Amino acid sequence: MVKKNIGPEILDSRIVASSRLFKIESLDLRFSNGVERTYERMKSSGRNAVMIVPVTESNDLLLVREYAAGTERYELGFPKGLIDPGETVLEAANRELKEEIGFGAATLLPLKEVVLAPSYFSSKMTLLLAKGLYPEKLEGDEPEPLELVRWPVSQAEELVSHVDFGEARSITALLLALKQLSQE
Structure with missing residues (x-):
């Protein structure tokens, strides 16, 4: 069985760019070993x-x-x-x-x-x-x-x-x- 991992702690999230179709979100994360990183992703529209x-x-x-x-x-x-x-x-x-x-x-x-x-x-x-x-x-x-x-x-x-x-x-x-x- 695959272990379900909750993931790193989200320290902050903010929209850093947007267009008519997309919003780019920046996430500041802290991983379980204490390492912090900033990731960017497309913010979900909530529609699949x-x-x-x-x-x-x-x-x-x-x-x-x-x-x-x-x-x-x-x-x-x-x-x-x-x-x-x-x-x-x-x-x-x-x-x-x-x-x-x-x-x-x-x-x-x-x-x-x-x-x-x-x-x-x-x-x-x-x-x-x-x-x-x-x-x-x-x-x-x-x-x-x-x-x-x-x-x-x-x-x-x-x-x-x-x-x-x-x-x-x-x-x-x-x-x-x-x-x-x-x-x-």
């Missing part, structure tokens, strides 16, 4: 996110190609988004599917909750497998229509090495979904 691996009846993965400002190019990945206040993980996942790919899911199976970079972020993302897809479209908040890309599950290995499929969360979601599908 979902990423969904949709699989069709014909065993195709449904991905989206959308612009990513961080890499300054279009990236291939799975539908994802923030959980709105008052929404459950499953409600958010189904809403994001409808907004981004025009399908809802009869079955949503949570695979794992992940953190992007725990040294800098506290927000969590729940990865889910979606099956029993049915057509239903909701208006999303994307600035342009997303390109829907169908990819055969049987060619998942090629997807992992595809140049446009590089987001770590999407790769993690795919590998967990493949493991789940192989057990069904």
